Amino acid sequence: MSDNGAELPWLVIRQDDNGNRYRVGRYATRGEAQKTADKLDGHGHKQLYWVERIGQSARP
Template sequence: MSGDSEAVRPWRLIRQDCHGNRYRVGSYATRAEALHLAERLGERGDGYLVEHQRSDGSVQAVSG
Protein backbone atom coordinates (compact mmCIF):
# COMPACT_ATOMS: atom_id res chain seq x y z
CA MET A 1 0.00 0.00 0.00
CA SER A 2 1.51 3.31 -1.07
CA GLY A 3 -0.21 5.49 1.53
CA ASP A 4 -1.67 7.88 -1.02
CA SER A 5 -5.32 7.25 -0.13
CA GLU A 6 -5.68 10.92 0.87
CA ALA A 7 -5.06 11.87 -2.77
CA VAL A 8 -7.72 9.41 -3.93
CA ARG A 9 -10.23 10.29 -1.18
CA PRO A 10 -9.58 13.93 -0.25
CA TRP A 11 -13.00 14.55 1.38
CA ARG A 12 -13.07 13.79 5.10
CA LEU A 13 -16.09 13.49 7.38
CA ILE A 14 -15.35 14.66 10.93
CA ARG A 15 -17.57 14.26 14.00
CA GLN A 16 -17.21 17.06 16.51
CA ASP A 17 -18.66 16.61 19.99
CA CYS A 18 -19.94 19.30 22.35
CA HIS A 19 -16.46 19.67 23.90
CA GLY A 20 -14.78 20.38 20.56
CA ASN A 21 -13.15 16.95 20.28
CA ARG A 22 -12.88 15.82 16.67
CA TYR A 23 -12.96 12.26 15.30
CA ARG A 24 -12.51 11.22 11.67
CA VAL A 25 -15.47 9.14 10.55
CA GLY A 26 -14.17 8.39 7.06
CA SER A 27 -12.57 9.61 3.84
CA TYR A 28 -14.47 9.87 0.55
CA ALA A 29 -13.72 10.41 -3.13
CA THR A 30 -16.40 13.05 -3.70
CA ARG A 31 -17.89 15.98 -1.82
CA ALA A 32 -21.40 14.69 -2.53
CA GLU A 33 -20.64 11.34 -0.91
CA ALA A 34 -19.23 12.99 2.24
CA LEU A 35 -22.12 15.47 2.51
CA HIS A 36 -24.71 12.72 2.03
CA LEU A 37 -23.32 10.72 4.93
CA ALA A 38 -22.98 13.88 7.07
CA GLU A 39 -26.67 14.62 6.51
CA ARG A 40 -27.70 11.06 7.35
CA LEU A 41 -25.61 10.93 10.52
CA GLY A 42 -26.53 14.49 11.48
CA GLU A 43 -30.18 13.47 11.79
CA ARG A 44 -29.22 11.96 15.16
CA GLY A 45 -28.29 15.40 16.46
CA ASP A 46 -24.51 14.93 16.40
CA GLY A 47 -22.31 17.58 14.80
CA TYR A 48 -20.51 16.59 11.58
CA LEU A 49 -18.11 18.59 9.42
CA VAL A 50 -16.83 17.94 5.91
CA GLU A 51 -13.24 18.92 5.14
CA HIS A 52 -11.24 18.91 1.91
CA GLN A 53 -7.56 17.87 1.99
CA ARG A 54 -5.81 19.92 -0.70
CA SER A 55 -2.83 18.68 -2.68
CA ASP A 56 -0.53 21.08 -0.78
CA GLY A 57 -1.55 19.42 2.51
CA SER A 58 -3.79 22.21 3.76
CA VAL A 59 -7.31 21.46 4.96
CA GLN A 60 -10.40 23.49 4.12
CA ALA A 61 -13.70 23.13 6.00
CA VAL A 62 -16.61 22.91 3.58
CA SER A 63 -20.24 23.63 4.38
CA GLY A 64 -23.18 21.86 2.80
Protein backbone atom coordinates (compact mmCIF):
# COMPACT_ATOMS: atom_id res chain seq x y z
CA MET A 1 0.00 0.00 0.00
CA SER A 2 2.12 2.75 -1.25
CA ASP A 3 2.00 5.74 -3.47
CA ASN A 4 5.28 6.60 -5.22
CA GLY A 5 7.08 4.20 -2.90
CA ALA A 6 5.85 5.87 0.31
CA GLU A 7 3.68 3.95 2.73
CA LEU A 8 0.36 5.68 3.38
CA PRO A 9 -1.49 3.66 6.03
CA TRP A 10 -3.81 6.41 7.36
CA LEU A 11 -7.13 7.25 5.72
CA VAL A 12 -9.54 10.14 6.02
CA ILE A 13 -13.08 8.88 5.57
CA ARG A 14 -16.16 11.00 4.89
CA GLN A 15 -19.72 9.95 5.60
CA ASP A 16 -22.48 12.06 4.09
CA ASP A 17 -25.93 12.63 5.51
CA ASN A 18 -27.26 9.65 3.50
CA GLY A 19 -24.79 7.25 5.16
CA ASN A 20 -22.54 6.90 2.10
CA ARG A 21 -18.84 6.61 2.94
CA TYR A 22 -15.93 7.76 0.81
CA ARG A 23 -12.16 7.71 1.16
CA VAL A 24 -10.99 11.31 1.00
CA GLY A 25 -7.24 10.67 1.10
CA ARG A 26 -4.34 8.56 2.32
CA TYR A 27 -1.56 9.87 4.56
CA ALA A 28 1.78 8.76 5.97
CA THR A 29 1.01 9.79 9.55
CA ARG A 30 -2.04 9.95 11.75
CA GLY A 31 -1.27 13.60 12.45
CA GLU A 32 -1.42 14.54 8.78
CA ALA A 33 -4.68 12.67 8.33
CA GLN A 34 -6.22 14.22 11.46
CA LYS A 35 -5.23 17.73 10.37
CA THR A 36 -7.03 17.18 7.05
CA ALA A 37 -10.11 15.69 8.74
CA ASP A 38 -10.28 18.60 11.20
CA LYS A 39 -9.97 21.15 8.40
CA LEU A 40 -12.74 19.50 6.37
CA ASP A 41 -14.94 19.08 9.44
CA GLY A 42 -14.60 22.79 10.17
CA HIS A 43 -16.50 23.76 7.03
CA GLY A 44 -19.80 23.31 8.85
CA HIS A 45 -21.39 20.81 6.46
CA LYS A 46 -23.40 17.79 7.61
CA GLN A 47 -20.69 15.34 6.54
CA LEU A 48 -18.76 13.44 9.18
CA TYR A 49 -14.98 13.02 8.80
CA TRP A 50 -12.71 10.63 10.69
CA VAL A 51 -9.29 9.01 10.55
CA GLU A 52 -8.64 5.30 10.51
CA ARG A 53 -5.66 3.10 9.83
CA ILE A 54 -5.85 0.68 6.91
CA GLY A 55 -7.05 -2.64 8.32
CA GLN A 56 -9.05 -1.09 11.19
CA SER A 57 -12.75 -1.73 11.39
CA ALA A 58 -14.88 1.01 9.92
CA ARG A 59 -16.45 3.58 12.21
CA PRO A 60 -20.26 3.67 12.44
